Amino acid sequence: MDAELEVISPPAGATEFTVGERVYRKSQSLSARRYAIMERLQQEMLNGRDPVEVFKNNKTAFELLNKQQFAQAAVLIHANMTGAARIADMDPNPAIKMFCLFWNYEGEDKKGMTDDQMREKVEDMQGVDVGFLFREAASSVPGFLAAYRLALEASSNEENQKSGNAPTPPSKG
Numbered sequence: 234m235d236a237e238l239e240v241i242s243p244p245a246g247a248t249e250f251t252v253g254e255r256v257y258r259k260s261q262s263l264s265a266r267r268y269a270i271m272e273r274l275q276q277e278m279l280n281g282r283d284p285v286e287v288f289k290n291n292k293t294a295f296e297l298l299n300k301q302q303f304a305q306a307a308v309l310i311h312a313n314m315t316g317a318a319r320i321a322d323m324d325p326n327p328a329i330k331m332f333c334l335f336w337n338y339e340g341e342d343k344k345g346m347t348d349d350q351m352r353e354k355v356e357d358m359q360g361v362d363v364g365f366l367f368r369e370a371a372s373s374v375p376g377f378l379a380a381y382r383l384a385l386e387a388s389s390n391e392e393n394q395k396s397g398n399a400p401t402p403p404s405k406g
Contacts, residue, residue, distance in 0.1 A: 239360060240360055240361070240362050241360055241361045241362065242361075242362040242365060243361070243362070243365050245365075245368070247259075247365075250361070252357045252358070252360065252361065253357065255338040255339075255357060256338060256339060257336045257337065257338050257357075258336065258337060258338075258339075259335060259336055259369070259373075260335050260336070260337055260343065263334060263335070264343060264344045264345065266344055266345040266346070267334045267343070267344075267345065267346055270330075270334060270346055271331060271334055274327040274328075274330050274331045274334075275327075275331070277327035278327045278328055278331070287313050287316065287317075290309040290310075290312060290313050291309075291310075291313060293306075293309055294306040294309040294310050294313075297309070325355045328366065328367045328370040328371070329355055329358055329363075329366050329367075329370070330351060330355065331370040331373070332358065332366045332367075332369050332370040332373070333346070333351060333354040333355060333358065334346060334373075335369070335370075335373040336354075336369070338354075338357075
């Protein structure tokens, strides 16, 4: 029988925590190589796994197919298939990978990130509170939270307009 996994819950604002034998510390900057990885992960986060977004994409694709706009529908269907495949393959959420770009253990090469390094760090994070991982990933990326909120508002406003409801004004902050 496997021992129950103890969840590590670093406090908000923590700049270091320990997993197993490793002490992870938060970095305030990224190398150019890691920045390129972060940009790809941002796109995965914004386009990937949200079930509401999957439903909206399916609905829009259905409408496009009825209008015989096959290419546009194919793009939406492909995005949904890609997101579903990542979930089925148990691919770690992009936010966890993004977290791994900013949090490093002593002696880690901070210039880049190989697939093996990423897998190793993601494995280390299996026992860390996911809320902490997601908050840290979102707060580490300049402008990410604001862009994510705008995307959600735009999506909500678009849906309200389609359904005939009044649009929601953008929030300030």
